[in-house]
Structure formats: structure tokens, C-alpha cells
Amino acid sequence: xxxxxxxxxxxxxxxxxxxxxxxxxxxxxxxxxxxxxxxxxxxxxxxxxxxxxxxxxxxxxxxxxxxxxxxxxxxxxxxxxxxxxxxxxxxxxxxxxxxxxxxxxxxxxxxxxxxxxxxxxxxxxxxxxxxxxxxxxxxxxxxxxxxxxxxxxxxxxxxxxxxxxxxxxxxxxxxxxxxxxxxxxxxxxxxxxxxxxxxxxxxxxxxxxxxxxxxxxxxxxxxxxxxxxxxxxxxxxxxxxxxxxxxxxxxxxxxxxxxxxxxxxxxxxxxxxxxxxxxxxxxxxxxxxxxxxxxxxxxxxxxxxxxxxxxxxxxxxxxxxxxxxxxxxxxxxxxxxxxxxxxxxxxxxxxxxxxxxx
Numbered sequence: 001x002x003x004x005x006x007x008x009x010x011x012x013x014x015x016x017x018x019x020x021x022x023x024x025x026x027x028x029x030x031x032x033x034x035x036x037x038x039x040x041x042x043x044x045x046x047x048x049x050x051x052x053x054x055x056x057x058x059x060x061x062x063x064x065x066x067x068x069x070x071x072x073x074x075x076x077x078x079x080x081x082x083x084x085x086x087x088x089x090x091x092x093x094x095x096x097x098x099x100x101x102x103x104x105x106x107x108x109x110x111x112x113x114x115x116x117x118x119x120x121x122x123x124x125x126x127x128x129x130x131x132x133x134x135x136x137x138x139x140x141x142x143x144x145x146x147x148x149x150x151x152x153x154x155x156x157x158x159x160x161x162x163x164x165x166x167x168x169x170x171x172x173x174x175x176x177x178x179x180x181x182x183x184x185x186x187x188x189x190x191x192x193x194x195x196x197x198x199x200x201x202x203x204x205x206x207x208x209x210x211x212x213x214x215x216x217x218x219x220x221x222x223x224x225x226x227x228x229x230x231x232x233x234x235x236x237x238x239x240x241x242x243x244x245x246x247x248x249x250x251x252x253x254x255x256x257x258x259x260x261x262x263x264x265x266x267x268x269x270x271x272x273x274x275x276x277x278x279x280x281x282x283x284x285x286x287x288x289x290x291x292x293x294x295x296x297x298x299x300x301x302x303x304x305x306x307x308x309x310x311x312x313x314x315x316x317x318x319x320x321x322x323x324x325x326x327x328x329x330x331x332x333x334x335x336x337x338x339x340x341x342x343x344x345x346x347x348x349x350x351x352x353x354x355x356x357x358x
Contacts, residue, residue, distance in 0.1 A: 081192030082308060086320060089194055089264040090306050092342070093322040100138035103301055103326070106341050107143065107179060110297065110328065114144030118172040122152040122182035122278055124209055128197065128307050129185055133318050135305060139181065154211035154238040156184045156274045158281055165281040169295065178298040182278055183324070184270035185209050185305035186263065190314050195263035198309025208307050212270040213263060215243045219250055245273050267304055271324065275302055282329075292331035299328045299337075 086093055094102075107117075121136050123129045130136070136148055149168045153159035160168070172178055187197025187208030195213050196205040207213050249269045253262050278300075285291050286298065302325035310316040326338040 080190075082188055082190055085188055085192040085194060085260060086306060089188075089260055090304060090320070090322040093304075093306055093320040095318045095320055096133060096135045096138045097318060099135065099321045099323060100142045102341050104139065104142035106326075106337065107177075107299065110177075110299070112143065112177050112179060112299075116173050116176040117143060117145055118149070118168070118176060118178045119143065119145045119147070120149040120151050120168050120178065120180045122156055122158040122180060122274060123305060124156045124185050124211065125150075125153055126185065126209065128187070128199065128208060129305060129319075135181065135319065135321055139179075143179070151180070151278075152182070152274075155209055155215075155242055155270050156182060157238070157242065158182070158274070158278050159238055159241075160281075162281060162284055165285060169285050169291070172295050174294060175296050176294075177296055179301070180278070180298070181301045182274055183303045183305060183321075184212055184267055184274055185307055186212070186267045187307040187309070190309050192260070194260040194267075195258075197307045198311055198314045200311035202311065205309070209267070209270070211239055211242055212246075212266055215239065215246050216250060216253070216263075216266045217258075218243055219247050220253065242270075242273065246270075271302070271304055275325070286329055297328055297330045299326070301326050 119139065123136065140146065140148060149171065151158040151160050151164060151168065158165070169178065185208060186195060187205075188194050189196040189198060189205045193205070195207060195209075197208040199206055246266075246269060249272070250266065253265060256262055282298065282300075301323065303321050303323040306320040306322065308314075308317055308319055323338070323342050326336070326341055328335050328337055
């Protein structure tokens with residue numbers, strides 16, 4: 001059943017891609033020698049989300065029937081609340097296996113192999129992101145790499161810092177390539193609640209991501225700016241850092257009740273935090289003249305991991321990933337390769353692909 005669920009999730013994502021391919025724009029490469037800053041509007045807003053027109057699942061199943069011999073009546077996962085909220089709040093999200101298949105094919109075309117590739121991830125340390133069917137696991141299988149350097153801490157922020165990034169990049173094979181996948185995560189429960197997820201052995205849903213949503217709740221409850229700055233450096237410094245950095249980014253949510261839309265907004269702001277910290281750490285090394293003497297290319301895949309529930313009466317299945325960025329950095333500049341791999345979702349990624357290069 002797991003294999004059937006995985007196959008369905010892949011075909012479901014592929015079908016959506018095929019139906020939206022006609023909207024793909026021409027892709028223009030942007031070149032630079034340094035990763036640029038992120039702007040205040042680099043978040044996929046509600047209007048952009050609602051503008052994405054997704055085909056009803058019934059139509060998808062009907063179109064799959066001639067290929068698979070499975071009718072909509074007896075196919076796995078029919079349309080449900082999880083899927084409708086996934087499409088509404090994280091448009092363009094594809095199953096982990098579909099993401100890994102697309103990106104790995106592109107990387108192989110760029111010369112990435114099992115012996116010359118150093119793989120790193122900056123995802124949240126939550127165990128829900130480290131399962132047999134996780135995005136990282138899928139990439140390890142499709143790229144043929146065995147190890148992964150874990151850069152991420154709470155919320156997916158690369159809390160390893162300059163020292164950790166230095167250790168990571170120093171492990172790159174001679175004239176090798178570096179691939180990093182990064183971003184925050186968020187759950188969607190079986191009843192469609194964004195920010196909640198069923199976990200194996202638990203009798204009730206739990207929060208995902210606890211770090212991001214916990215920071216959001218603390219900020220909404222009180223003025224935490226001074227408190228967060230005063231307490232940085234204590235035993236809970238990762239969460240306190242997230243609170244401090246989010247505190248001036250959530251003004252639009254003040255006075256609003258928590259909802260699927262507010263948690264989606266918080267998750268996008270968490271993505272910005274992860275990218276800003278990662279960009280700073282990467283720039284500390286890629287701007288050094290001797291860095292490119294041992295590394296030929298660095299590719300970055302950024303987005304949002306969407307966890308789905310497991311255990312109990314929940315059907316489970318693969319997690320999803322909403323791709324927001326795919327860039328490659330080399331000695332002679334930086335190029336946006338998102339369009340080559342995910343150009344079928346132009347409205348989704350445009351804010352993150354707009355001129356941000358120095």
C-alpha cells in the first residue's frame with residue numbers, strides 16, 4: 001500500500017505539472033558572484049496562492065485511469081481535506097519522490113555524481129523530517145550519495161554557523177560539487193489543519209513546526225522584542241533567536257485569530273529566516289578567492305516541507321515539498337535554474353527568482 005500511495009502521489013503531481021505547463025514563461029539566467037539579499041516582498045502572498053488554478057482531483061484520477069487501469073472509484077487517496085488544503089496553501093507542492101526525481105535529473109545533467117557530490121540539508125531537526133520516505137532520503141537514493149551533512153537546527157535554520165559551514169564545505173571532493181536542500185516545515189493534519197500533524201503512537205495531533213508556531217504564539221501574546229534580545233545566549237537560544245527575528249515580521253497578523261492562513265504566512269516568514277542565514281554563511285566562503293579552487297559548483301534547493309500524518313487510522317503517505325528556489329553558483333557567477341525544473345509553476349516562484357543578485 002505504501003508503494004501504491006507513493007506511485008499515486010508522484011502521478012498526481014506529474015499530472016498537475018502537465019496541465020499547467022502551458023503557463024511556463026521563458027527563463028532568463030541571472031549571473032553574479034555573490035548571493036544577493038532578500039527583499040521584504042519575498043514571500044508567496046495569499047493573492048498569488050489563490051491565483052493558482054489547480055485541477056480537481058476527480059479530473060486527475062479520471063485522466064490517470066487509462067494509464068493505470070485504476071478507476072476513480074477504487075483508486076487510493078480520493079480527494080480529501082488534506083489535499084485541498086495542500087493545494088490552497090502551498091500551491092505547486094509535489095510529492096517528495098517527484099521533487100527528487102526532477103532535481104536529481106537536472107543535477108546529473110550538470111555533472112553531479114555519487115562520487116563527486118557533497119550533500120547537505122538545512123531542515124528542521126524534527127524526527128518527522130528524517131523518515132524512510134523523507135525528502136533527504138529520496139535525494140540520497142536518487143543521487144547515490146550515502147551521507148548527508150545536517151546543517152539545520154530548529155525551524156530549519158542553519159545554526160551550525162560559520163564554523164559548521166566551513167567544516168561542511170571542506171568535505172567536498174576535489175573539483176566536486178555541493179548540493180544543499182533547505183527550508184522550514186509545516187504539517188497538515190488529516191482534517192486539513194495547517195500546523196498540526198498526526199504522529200505514530202500519539203492519541204492526538206501535535207504541532208509542526210513547533211519552533212515556528214511556538215515563536216508566533218509568543219510574539220502574538222506579548223511584546224517579546226526586548227525579552228528575546230535580553231535572553232539570547234541562554235540554553236534555549238535557537239528558539240529565542242527565532243522569536244527575535246520573527247518579532248518584527250508578523251505585524252500583519254496582530255489581532256487575527258490563528259488559522260490556516262496565518263500559519264501559512266508564518267511558515268513563509270520562516271523560509272525567509274532560513275534563506276537569510278544560509279545565504280550569509282555561504283557567502284562567507286564562496287566570496288573567498290581560493291574557494292573555487294576545490295569546488296566547481298554549489299546548487300541550492302529551497303522550499304517548504306509539508307508533513308502529512310502517520311499512525312492510527314490515518315492513511316499516511318509521502319510528505320510534500322513546495323519548491324521556491326533552485327540556483328547554482330559557480331566561479332563565473334550565479335544562475336537561476338528553477339525554470340528548467342519547475343517552470344510549470346511560474347507565479348509561485350517569481351518573487352524568489354526576481355533580481356536579488358549583487
